[in-house]
Amino acid sequence: MLSGPPPKALSTVRSLLEEAHRRITDSRFASAKSLLRSSITDLPFSAVSASLTTHSPLLLDMLLRLYSDSGNLSDALAAFDSLSASPSAAAVDPRSINSYLVALRRAGLHRSAANFLRCRLLPSSLASPESSAIVISGLCDSGDLSDAESLLSRDGAPPSIYAYNSLLRAHLRTPDTASADRILTSIDASGGLGVSRNAATYTILIVHFTNARSFADAEKAFDEMKERKIAGDVHLYTSVVHSRCRSGDVRRAVEAFDECVAAGVRPNERTFGALIDGFCKAGRMDAAEALKAEMLRRGLAPNRPILTSLVNGYRKKRMSRAALELGESMGDLDSHARNAIASALSRLGRAKEARGLLNSGAEHNVVTLTSLIAAHCKSGELTEAVRVFEGMESPNSVTYNALIEGHCRRGRVGEAERLVAEMEGKGLKADAYTYTSLVRGHCEAGMVDAAVRVFGEMGMKGVAPNAYSYEALIAGLARKGRAEEAFGLYEEMVAEGLRPDDRDKIASLWEEHLPTKTRLDSGKQKS
Numbered sequence: 001m002l003s004g005p006p007p008k009a010l011s012t013v014r015s016l017l018e019e020a021h022r023r024i025t026d027s028r029f030a031s032a033k034s035l036l037r038s039s040i041t042d043l044p045f046s047a048v049s050a051s052l053t054t055h056s057p058l059l060l061d062m063l064l065r066l067y068s069d070s071g072n073l074s075d076a077l078a079a080f081d082s083l084s085a086s087p088s089a090a091a092v093d094p095r096s097i098n099s100y101l102v103a104l105r106r107a108g109l110h111r112s113a114a115n116f117l118r119c120r121l122l123p124s125s126l127a128s129p130e131s132s133a134i135v136i137s138g139l140c141d142s143g144d145l146s147d148a149e150s151l152l153s154r155d156g157a158p159p160s161i162y163a164y165n166s167l168l169r170a171h172l173r174t175p176d177t178a179s180a181d182r183i184l185t186s187i188d189a190s191g192g193l194g195v196s197r198n199a200a201t202y203t204i205l206i207v208h209f210t211n212a213r214s215f216a217d218a219e220k221a222f223d224e225m226k227e228r229k230i231a232g233d234v235h236l237y238t239s240v241v242h243s244r245c246r247s248g249d250v251r252r253a254v255e256a257f258d259e260c261v262a263a264g265v266r267p268n269e270r271t272f273g274a275l276i277d278g279f280c281k282a283g284r285m286d287a288a289e290a291l292k293a294e295m296l297r298r299g300l301a302p303n304r305p306i307l308t309s310l311v312n313g314y315r316k317k318r319m320s321r322a323a324l325e326l327g328e329s330m331g332d333l334d335s336h337a338r339n340a341i342a343s344a345l346s347r348l349g350r351a352k353e354a355r356g357l358l359n360s361g362a363e364h365n366v367v368t369l370t371s372l373i374a375a376h377c378k379s380g381e382l383t384e385a386v387r388v389f390e391g392m393e394s395p396n397s398v399t400y401n402a403l404i405e406g407h408c409r410r411g412r413v414g415e416a417e418r419l420v421a422e423m424e425g426k427g428l429k430a431d432a433y434t435y436t437s438l439v440r441g442h443c444e445a446g447m448v449d450a451a452v453r454v455f456g457e458m459g460m461k462g463v464a465p466n467a468y469s470y471e472a473l474i475a476g477l478a479r480k481g482r483a484e485e486a487f488g489l490y491e492e493m494v495a496e497g498l499r500p501d502d503r504d505k506i507a508s509l510w511e512e513h514l515p516t517k518t519r520l521d522s523g524k525q526k527s
Helices: 007-025 029-039 045-051 057-069 073-084 094-106 110-121 129-141 145-153 161-172 179-189 199-211 215-227 234-246 250-262 269-281 285-297 304-316 320-328 335-347 351-359 366-378 382-390 397-409 413-425 432-444 448-460 467-479 483-495 503-513 516-526
Strands: none
Touching: 007 029, 007 045, 007 057, 029 057, 045 057, 045 073, 057 073, 057 094, 073 094, 073 110, 094 110, 094 129, 110 129, 110 145, 129 145, 129 161, 145 161, 161 179, 161 199, 199 215, 199 234, 215 234, 234 250, 234 269, 250 269, 269 285, 269 304, 285 304, 366 382, 366 397, 382 397, 397 413, 397 432, 413 432, 432 448, 432 467, 448 467, 467 483
16 A cells, blocks of 8 residues: 555645645735645645655644544644644644544544543643543543543643533433532632633523423522623523423513613524513413514524424414414424424314325324324314324323314213223323313213213322313303302312403303302302
8 A cells, every 4th residue: 555645746745735834934824724625635644744845833733623624533643743743842723633622522532532632632731721621521422421520630631611511511411410519519619720600501500400390490590690790691591581481480581581681692593482482382472473573673583493383372372374374484394383283274174284284294203193183083083083093103191182082072981081091001191181171071971970070080180170171060060050069160260270261151151051040149159
């Protein structure tokens, strides 16, 4: 195997290197880099080194970076060794070293990067906080936390908050999250080395607590950051907005958004998206649309997740036409948007179009198939819904709920109860949606006593009834003329802080089914 170019090409390589050296000397670095990239870096460093007529640290440094950027790791290392062995080793640009370390990380060679830091950079004092952070971050990504920590604690790698934040994030992903406290203590102990907590530190904590649904701890972390007078950035404020929306406290999410703007931090698409999603889930579609308009005013285009949140929000508010119009403006649809639009079509009685849309997807997952089952049920095609259900490998509780509701709508409450027992046998929990379907199904079949029994089972199993659960049973009792029970249940619902989803419907039930004297007596009791 040839170790270098043929003799005729040697002079050409030498001429190119000399030209690159002249351009570097004239500070025409971009031109020199372009010349080397196009004509030299496809050659092995041994051939390039043999053609060098003068030792140029800047030229070698540039070759180190170019070899690294192209993923040629062996020649990049050879270029580094040649450069660091010279009296001008101090001339190695830290950015070139970092390019090599990034290339190692990109290739998944995290241990090689750690060895390079230990054996070559630390002994020659060429290690920097940035190079340490690159290596430590890679080790954290690969799960080698002990080696990552030992670089700082035992080997003396220059510390940085970026390295510690990588360790913090990695420890929070492990079952032993208490070890994250040790990392925070290490950060605070490194204050004399210029290391201190920053906004990213608290973003990591807030995201972790939010995912764990420890919303109070997320708020404590945010308060602590402000007590330490650490300025928040857009990622920090976005995490707070998202956390408060997930906890259901949209009002305070708005406060965090306003605080972000007041601090001079520009909200980005993710910040707007978090709050728009919160508004949509709270049913505040006017506020969501106003925020979308503010996005556009700021020159930010709503991305697909934001538009999908809006479609889902309209769908849940029974504003199916608005959901459909927005969905049709989205162009190519992902599975989330496709499912939301299919649900809107089903509500509009366009089940055939809903099925066509769902079947047009590139792949069928549990979400898509569940939406397909719901579409079949809403169009009365229960046989087709069962066929899709029986072909699924792992239906989830939402899938069961869709089919249970379908059976209840057709009066097949016994089959619905069998499905409830089946899902619980698989370790899936029946929720308020499940029980509400059963309550409504029994009531519509005229079996109000059975509905009362199911409603009572909810409390026994730790499932809190929602407004729809109460409304379904109130309607059933009212139709049977069981006035006192209906009014008592209504008062219980209000006492629980639940509002009827449709007050006009409740009022019409009183007018249509309950005796006049009972209504008057109830009115007197309330006054």
